[in-house]
Amino acid sequence: MDRVSTIVEQILQGEVRAAARLMRDLDDGIPEAREVLKQLYRHSGRAHIIGITGSPGVGKSTLTDRLIQYLRQEGRTVGVVAVDPTSPFSGGAILGDRIRMQRHALDEGVFIRSLATRGHFGGLTASARAVITVLDAMGKDYILVETVGVGQDEVEIAATAYTTMVVTVPGLGDDIQAIKAGILEVADLLVVNKADREGASRTYQDLLQMLDLQSIRKNNAWRPKVFMTQAKEDQGIQELLAGVREHRDYLMKNQGEALLAARYQRVRQEFLELLKEGVFRELVARITDSGLLEEILQEIVAKRTDPYSASEYLVKKVLSF
């Protein structure tokens, strides 16, 4: 068996060290790792992917921590991808949170990978997807993807999960209004965390009302549900997980019609992102080597052309078919 096949076999067996090494190699842009990823792809598609997003400080990591705990109690295996610079999973946050996370570190049924910056692989989204594919091929039952809902990339990553949770807290006030446009429309489940705080039921009601007003939905057949939790105090998690299952059941109805549609969307986005990075990388390599890039830049700097015209010209020139 060649090296690539050996690594593929190890990953499919769920070997933690092989997976960790592969993810590192993918980040470093090692070609062999990419070959492994290609072969793993056909073994992916079984895990249920849950996106968890929201502003910094709403308690996404504590919630993630609790979800791991409950899923493990049911005997499910869990993969975690943290794309959040404020997450303790990614090395951020205060000491107490980090210690809380530690309890999963020695659990063989949990694999946590944090992505703080772009690796060689391409964008942050591409890196996250690659990690999800590996975790999926490893046989993880659930994959939790924690992202901070501020950057566009981060929201997109969460939105490509099968079930997307948007987390908020009481008293963010106008902030909810501000983020609504970008984030609420990707939510399958809405979570009001720290629900012991003043104004929790008000926030709950506000969210329900927004859902009533909301017309543009990624899937009109599912009406998002709102949950109240206190992740730190271990309150409301079971109800939230029941909500995840309800959404999953919805996806599975009619021979999994909605799930197939969601999968198709995931595949479409993943392919287009890879294409975008791939075509750009190859194009830049070629125009750098040929000196064309330098020539164009000098023209722009000298104001003999502008970047808009120059890029339009080049696009027409290089796309041949």
Added chain:
Amino acid sequence: MDRVSTIVEQILQGEVRAAARLMRDLDDGIPEAREVLKQLYRHSGRAHIIGITGSPGVGKSTLTDRLIQYLRQEGRTVGVVAVDPTSPFSGGAILGDRIRMQRHALDEGVFIRSLATRGHFGGLTASARAVITVLDAMGKDYILVETVGVGQDEVEIAATAYTTMVVTVPGLGDDIQAIKAGILEVADLLVVNKADREGASRTYQDLLQMLDLQSIRKNNAWRPKVFMTQAKEDQGIQELLAGVREHRDYLMKNQGEALLAARYQRVRQEFLELLKEGVFRELVARITDSGLLEEILQEIVAKRTDPYSASEYLVKKVLSF
């Protein structure tokens, strides 16, 4: 004079309504607006662009508000681009902040544009750059670009300013460590805001120490400076602005050698971003029309290929030269 030339003329005269309309049209992807932008480009390059970035809640908007105030007192005109969903400039934040902002709304010397989501123009970065070009062509002396330092895009936008400020507050603790890697290395000036809080001098010292340790710099000749401010109480702003000028003077030394280098970097990044969006858009349009995209997606869904192999195949096929 044709319509495009008329609009160009209006923008160069600094007409606020024409500028607002143009920015809207650019977002909506109106071809005429793009033609205007092309012609404006050669009139840009005079404004001093200042990037202001940092985590949510550190007071970036209040600081921006103060900088506007001081620059206006000196008779400078100011453009503001807010790419920050938590900024009151963009409609976020609490009522008090918003009221504070209002005082600049009627000042003809200040033009504020917020970018909450991607427009038709391409990425968020492309939209921000287009707005900066328009403000620059309008003749604004200073352009302040406020972004939340969480998403990669947002950090990149701030990093392409001539002078980049990274704002923090005392007591963020490990968070500073967490964001350090991505953000500190783009900083020309570091600001400890809310400097009346406990631990301010400790944070100040920590930052100085980090700067000592830091070896990778976008420009080794400039050593970043650290400032203490209390934006709300109007403390330390003058010193900070003196820091901006010192950095500007540094850029202008030796016939503006460092400034030219910074401009070249800006042009390079801007062109490459436009190229990336442009080539991708055109490519997707063509493979959608020809049915090739659908064909490939069906192959991936059926697991007869994987997105990595399929994108590599297509990249080779379409790039002709």
